[in-house]
Amino acid sequence: MEAVRTEPQGKTAALSFRNVDILFHRNNSSSAIAQAVKRLDEGGTREQIAAELGVTVGVANANLEIRRGEISVLMGLSGSGKSTLLRAANRLNKVTRGSVEIGNGTAFVDIANCDDETLRDMRRTRVTMVFQQFGLLPWRTVRENVSFGLELRGFTPNARRKIAEEKLELVGLTRWANSYVSELSGGMQQRVGLARAFATDADILLMDEPFSALDPLIRRKLQDELLDLQTRLKKTIVFVSHDIDEALRIGSNIAIMREGRIIQAGPPQEIISSPVDDYVRDFVRHMNPLPLLNAASVMRLLEVCPRWDDSTIQLDVTGHYGFNPVTATVSDRTGMEIPLQFHDTDDISELKVVSGCVYCVPVTASLNTVALLRQKSGMPVLISDASQIIGLCDDADMIGAITGVARASKVN
Amino acid sequence: MAFRLPWPGLKSPDCEARSMNGLEDWITSHKIPVGEVASNAVDWIRDHCQGGFDVISEAIGSCADGFTNLLTSVPPVLFVALLTIGVWFWKRAISTCVLVALGLLFIINQGYWQETMATLSLIFFATFTCMLIGVPIGIASAHRPWLAKILHPVLDLMQTLPTFVYLIPTLILFGLGTVPGTISTVVFAIPAPIRMTQLGISSVPKALLEAGDAFGATPRQRLWKVEVPAALPMIREGLSQCIMLSLSMVVIAALVGAGGLGVPVVRALNTVQIDTGFESGLAIVLVAIILDRLCRKKTH
Numbered sequence: 172m173e174a175v176r177t178e179p180q181g182k183t184a185a186l187s188f189r190n191v192d193i194l195f196h197r198n199n200s201s202s203a204i205a206q207a208v209k210r211l212d213e214g215g216t217r218e219q220i221a222a223e224l225g226v227t228v229g230v231a232n233a234n235l236e237i238r239r240g241e242i243s244v245l246m247g248l249s250g251s252g253k254s255t256l257l258r259a260a261n262r263l264n265k266v267t268r269g270s271v272e273i274g275n276g277t278a279f280v281d282i283a284n285c286d287d288e289t290l291r292d293m294r295r296t297r298v299t300m301v302f303q304q305f306g307l308l309p310w311r312t313v314r315e316n317v318s319f320g321l322e323l324r325g326f327t328p329n330a331r332r333k334i335a336e337e338k339l340e341l342v343g344l345t346r347w348a349n350s351y352v353s354e355l356s357g358g359m360q361q362r363v364g365l366a367r368a369f370a371t372d373a374d375i376l377l378m379d380e381p382f383s384a385l386d387p388l389i390r391r392k393l394q395d396e397l398l399d400l401q402t403r404l405k406k407t408i409v410f411v412s413h414d415i416d417e418a419l420r421i422g423s424n425i426a427i428m429r430e431g432r433i434i435q436a437g438p439p440q441e442i443i444s445s446p447v448d449d450y451v452r453d454f455v456r457h458m459n460p461l462p463l464l465n466a467a468s469v470m471r472l473l474e475v476c477p478r479w480d481d482s483t484i485q486l487d488v489t490g491h492y493g494f495n496p497v498t499a500t501v502s503d504r505t506g507m508e509i510p511l512q513f514h515d516t517d518d519i520s521e522l523k524v525v526s527g528c529v530y531c532v533p534v535t536a537s538l539n540t541v542a543l544l545r546q547k548s549g550m551p552v553l554i555s556d557a558s559q560i561i562g563l564c565d566d567a568d569m570i571g572a573i574t575g576v577a578r579a580s581k582v583n
Numbered sequence: 584m585a586f587r588l589p590w591p592g593l594k595s596p597d598c599e600a601r602s603m604n605g606l607e608d609w610i611t612s613h614k615i616p617v618g619e620v621a622s623n624a625v626d627w628i629r630d631h632c633q634g635g636f637d638v639i640s641e642a643i644g645s646c647a648d649g650f651t652n653l654l655t656s657v658p659p660v661l662f663v664a665l666l667t668i669g670v671w672f673w674k675r676a677i678s679t680c681v682l683v684a685l686g687l688l689f690i691i692n693q694g695y696w697q698e699t700m701a702t703l704s705l706i707f708f709a710t711f712t713c714m715l716i717g718v719p720i721g722i723a724s725a726h727r728p729w730l731a732k733i734l735h736p737v738l739d740l741m742q743t744l745p746t747f748v749y750l751i752p753t754l755i756l757f758g759l760g761t762v763p764g765t766i767s768t769v770v771f772a773i774p775a776p777i778r779m780t781q782l783g784i785s786s787v788p789k790a791l792l793e794a795g796d797a798f799g800a801t802p803r804q805r806l807w808k809v810e811v812p813a814a815l816p817m818i819r820e821g822l823s824q825c826i827m828l829s830l831s832m833v834v835i836a837a838l839v840g841a842g843g844l845g846v847p848v849v850r851a852l853n854t855v856q857i858d859t860g861f862e863s864g865l866a867i868v869l870v871a872i873i874l875d876r877l878c879r880k881k882t883h
């Protein structure tokens with residue numbers, strides 16, 4: 172591998188795009204593209220270059236670092252160059268200028284400019300891809316599809332079979348190993364795509380709108396599964412999406428693209444709290460605020476709640492239930508104690524919520540969780556911070572928070 | 584020769600007629616020697632490469648005749664029984680089995696078994712050769728636009744040029760018999776597998792090719808693990824077209840001395856025998872139907 176160099180110290184980027192330009196010309200005329208690059212440097216816009224030279228600027232001067240183990244989401248309107256940039260990471264699109272570096276901690280390979288042999292090696296062992304339209308081979312069974320990458324690498328049938336079984340179990344399709352792809356639903360097909368990508372053991376996973384061909388319920392389920400797999404497998408994922416909710420849900424970093432350029436990149440909170448321009452603001456405005464709000468932003472502090480007497484705080488509007496902060500007990504008017512349950516994590520999928528029981532969650536719990544607990548228990552939800560109960564949350568608080576956010580973002 | 588307009592009412596000016604006449608004379612007197620060139624070329628080839636053609640002729644001839652002998656050495660009824668059983672295991676369709684058995688028994692009944700076997704052998708050889716040459720050419724031209732551009736008119740020519748025209752040089756080069764019959768059949772039928780393969784390979788969905796690339800396929804792996812399997816239905820279609828086209832050449836092959844079901848047809852034509860003509864014609868149709876059924880894709 173001739174393109175190997177040592178990486179500057181202290182960097183953990185698994186994948187970095189450096190000054191990447193990607194230009195397309197219908198006949199791939201290199202002179203037209205060279206001219207277009209020049210025009211681009213002189214400050215020509217995308218439209219001008221397209222009109223003057225017939226060259227499409229897919230990506231212009233993109234710089235992006237993707238750290239090991241994080242999910243980075245590329246967002247933008249249709250035609251903004253997300254797929255083009257993503258596909259530069261395994262050279263399905265040729266990079267006109269710039270480099271795409273894939274590192275392993277000590278050395279990196281410039282996949283945009285390496286030789287064919289190295290490129291193949293990288294594609295087989297380091298970078299893998301999940302396609303929007305699945306890209307599965309219809310004449311192969313599910314198992315054969317999953318072991319496709321291994322077959323290209325020359326694994327023996329036994330080894331292939333073993334790994335394929337393993338990955339199929341990971342995505343829950345063991346039962347379907349011998350079926351043909353056409354017998355599977357869209358969601359299952361994309362799971363096969365995921366298993367195929369995982370089977371190569373590549374640490375970088377490129378996903379080009381992998382869930383957008385699926386209906387919303389399945390999409391959500393697959394997002395959850397992806398997050399779950401990610402906590403176990405710790406891949407570096409570059410995920411293209413045009414859905415802000417999806418991006419916020421799964422992304423630990425978001426890069427927003429517009430007309431071939433990355434105009435803002437950063438963690439989701441930063442994108443939401445300080446959008447750089449109207450384009451980004453527009454994206455943020457259309458998001459669903461629920462998953463982003465947490466108990467802290469919704470709750471009412473106990474101090475401001477009405478009291479029955481010195482020791483008891485009234486919990487609900489009708490005044491049936493009271494809470495005693497000193498003894499940390501909930502009781503009704505007659506003095507009968509109501510069971511109180513502490514729940515420390517945000518994950519309540521395992522929890523059997525008992526109706527009539529009061530739940531207490533930490534301030535970091537998402538609004539989703541709080542709302543679910545409120546709905547299922549039929550009681551207000553208590554909020555704790557550092558094992559001290561400090562606030563409470565009922566319907567009015569939640570509605571207030573949601574409408575408040577909606578109103579605030581419109582004014583913004 | 585006076586130049587006359589077909590319409591009596593119109594008079595042609597004399598001078599114009601004369602000059603036209605002169606032009607026509609000039610054109611005819613400078614004949615471009617297309618025919619001569621072709622015939623000289625064939626002569627040259629015959630004089631210089633006859634050895635090579637003899638070898639080819641010998642090879643194809645002995646293979647084809649050997650195969651025919653093998654087919655005819657099996658007792659007809661046993662052959663029908665074996666074939667029917669084979670078809671059952673292959674297709675699992677009772678109707679196809681019945682068709683094969685009844686059709687072949689009818690041919691035995693009419694007394695055309697030898698000829699049918701000779702025809703099958705000819706078709707088999709011609710088709711085998713066509714696929715052997717045609718599929719790689721189809722793949723190559725799907726990958727190289729310039730080759731496809733050159734190939735297009737050549738294939739058109741092969742299919743439109745009347746068969747008798749290239750029958751003559753093949754006769755000269757290979758003599759009478761099975762060989763020129765096989766070769767003319769190949770020339771006529773090979774455009775089908777070339778075209779279908781090319782179409783199949785070039786219409787492989789881009790998504791599948793990219794999937795192959797993204798997982799690090801070498802060009803060879805890409806061909807064998809993505810393109811060919813994806814194009815297989817088309818290639819199979821090319822195969823069945825090739826078989827049908829070969830079958831449609833049996834009568835013409837018989838004219839240059841190849842054996843088979845074409846022979847009684849030609850004989851019937853020469854001696855105006857309606858009965859022989861119909862019998863052998865019907866046998867050809869039956870062979871065609873049976874082969875078509877066998878080529879069809881398996882239906883689950």
Ligand SMILES: Nc1ncnc2c1ncn2[C@@H]1O[C@H](COP(=O)(O)OP(=O)(O)OP(=O)(O)O)[C@@H](O)[C@H]1O
Binds near residue numbers: 227228253254255413
């Ligand atoms: N192979 C190609 N040849 C020519 N132009 C291309 C090619 N691929 C992409 N483009 C152009 O590059 C621009 C960016 O396309 P790209 O597919 O990256 O957009 P996108 O952000 O992925 O959009 P979408 O959400 O619709 O998928 C578009 O104008 C497109 O026409």
Ligand SMILES: [Mg+2]
Binds near residue numbers: 253254255379
């Ligand atoms: Mg796209």
